[in-house]
Amino acid sequence: MVSTAFWRADDAAHHWHPFTDTQALTKEGARVIVRAEGSTLWDSEGNAILDAMAGLWCVNVGYGRTELADVARRQMIELPYYNTFFKTTTPPATELARKLVELTPEGLNRTFFANSGSEANDTIVRMVRHFWNLAGQPDKKVIISREYAYHGSTMAAISLSGMDAMHRQGDLPLPGFEHIRPPYIYRDSGNMTPDEFGIVAARALEERIEALGAHRVAAFIAEPIQAAGGVLVPPNSYFPEIQRICQAHDVLLICDEVVCGFGRTGHWFAADAFDIKPDFMTLAKGLSSGYQPISAVMVGDRVADLLIAQGGEFFHGFTYSGHPVAAAVALENLRIIEGEGLVQRAHDDIGPYLQAGLASLDDHPLVGEVRGMGMIGAIELVRDKDGPIFFQSEGETGALCRDHCLNNGLMMRPVRDAMVLSPPLVITYGEVDRLIEIARLALDLTQRDLYL
Ligand code: PXG
16 A cells, blocks of 8 residues: 555655645645545544535535436546537536526526636626626726635636735736725624624725726625635625615626535525625535536626627637536535535524534633634634734634644634634534534643643
């Protein structure tokens, strides 16, 4: 058998990892994940790790689904690949396009396929620009997003994202992308109620539109819950006000459901929960539960009707747009989610159980706030609950806590000093109990490290 040391040496020599300090990784060596089942991962040294992240917020139906492997195998034998470019299609791509129209909110009646959330968001940027040109308003080009947003890693998607560290590497964002404050209740609401604060945070959009001139603003993009930004759950007042502002200034609304979609929040889409009526919706991750790379842009009627009626050929697409194997796997994944009632389970069974478990950590001296919805959550660590006072060296405490989690068999990662989690929707009650138990142990060990 090939040894862990062999994998680590080869990996350090040749494999350039995403979002990784290669020098640090080379010293430590990568953990080699070799197998997974349900909500549990195994590494090459036989350690079992409870995956509270569902991979990267994506393995909604859990690991080890042989149904998905069977469908992929069948599709590969029948038709492993054909494109959807030149007036051809394949049954899985067509069926998935229709299925997504049925599942997503009313008014989104067209599906454009890509392979990643980043590509889908880049596609939306192109459609938005094309739309306003055709609509006779070529000055409407600026897209507004939020600080801490994550919309992907390609050039347009990073520009949409509000991550300073990413922007610093490569003179980004590109021109024409603006960022406003996020609705970060815990940090910023001060003496306001969440709903009062929600209006204030949303008005930041109106202020920016007015500063730029509405004739220049093309669209606003938002994740309903900012996931990689630290699981920022908006106040209930936030999105209705955002929706009003977009309508008032004729700004298109893009809802990025890459993390929030497919049951994660206890709803098929978080747009349903927050009553968002978007012009575009970005889908990926839970669409295939990560078993195949596939993403989709859901396009609203207003945009689609104009682009199709007057746009002519849309010169945009990817070799693997609507890949038949990925589409077949996504369809089967959706059948599993429906058949097993996983959205409902996240809404009124395991979701509330997870949130109650998280809430039980609130008494810990390091925990400033726990927040979440359905099967997504965060535990925000602070130096002092009064204030609150955050840690001076942002991210260090989170990293310490992450290491203690991992050493005790729990995969949970920090965003700044907030521990974020989004376990598979199939996680069991017993596993949630263990998750909370290890999280508390990791918090104790982190506290000991800090105050020894
Ligand atoms: N939108 C959202 C909301 C995302 O979270 C993307 C778009 C981009 O998707 P692709 O498929 O291009 O990666 C994402 C991706 C993390 C992490 O550590 C999060 C993502 C990706 C990688 C790492 O939180 N989200």
